[in-house]
Amino acid sequence: MTEVATARRSRITPEREAELYEAVLDLLREVGYDALTMDAVAARTRSSKATLYRQWGGKAELVAKAMRHSKPGHLADVDTGSLRGDLHAFALREDDCQMEQNSALMRALAMATHANPDLLRAFKELLIEPEMNEFRVVLQRAVDRGEVRADNPALEYLMHMMLGGFAARTLIDELPPTREFLISYIDAVVLPALGVPVV
């Protein structure tokens, strides 16, 4: 692959991109964010550092994109016909083992954002905002179906509720989030706050 070719995003195949993201996540698990270097990513993936920087801009962006890529499927693409079904599908999109791994990684990265403003910015732009937009699509469908009132004030707080579930489960309960926990939390907190009966 020539330098000119790699300057165009489209020349990296989806397979190559996925392989690269996997390598980044492996390295993150091994050494953590602060000790992760673009040199190590380049060596592990047999890429040039110049290519990595040209394609992703920097370490923070590369890590945020790799995390985003690890999320299976797009939330908004799953349309079960009910808000409860859509949120349960979200809870079930990873198995417990994947959820535990990703949750440990997310927690470590959330901690690293404290000392790395560029990581916080990349996280928000490339990971949290796209996820929030997908939740907005799911909620809008529920409003359009008449399941949730358009003026329900909890619509603004879906990410707050979900983040609380994940964070408190890890920090207070000191347990990994599981499918069972998430479904229970969605039924006990999220749906009632949105005024959706849990039958």
Place this chain on the structure above:
Amino acid sequence: MTEVATARRSRITPEREAELYEAVLDLLREVGYDALTMDAVAARTRSSKATLYRQWGGKAELVAKAMRHSKPGHLADVDTGSLRGDLHAFALREDDCQMEQNSALMRALAMATHANPDLLRAFKELLIEPEMNEFRVVLQRAVDRGEVRADNPALEYLMHMMLGGFAARTLIDELPPTREFLISYIDAVVLPALGVPVV
């Protein structure tokens, strides 16, 4: 004060204890948890390090107790006669400026728990569990009054909801928690999840 006298907890006056906690919080704001030393606390408060260790056990315990002490009043002591009143009183117990300061400190300390298991343990034992117990008293009163059903599954998740409000406000909204935000969040999420009508 002799070494023998300080070995007994009761010999430290509440005023002296408060003064000491204030100094610890000031130092935390200045240098952060990792750089905080018992030497610095001893120097700032004109205590001996031996006294500090005897009284508090270690840095993690001292910091957790200082944070706990900074919370004004006890949640469970405020009995307004309704759950909404009690939770609003909780939201109003600090002014916006205190809340912003304490929230920044809590966030920094939460990050520090990642690398300091002793701090995580002290935080849970001396700060989170006492607060959870106070919330349990408040919730039990609401159950006893018939405001909340004893089998409402959201009773288990009050800390999750509250933590989510604080954490997402800081991390996602990048805004300090304020009284107005907390009251809006309590009315939009916490009370509806518990089945308490917000009139």
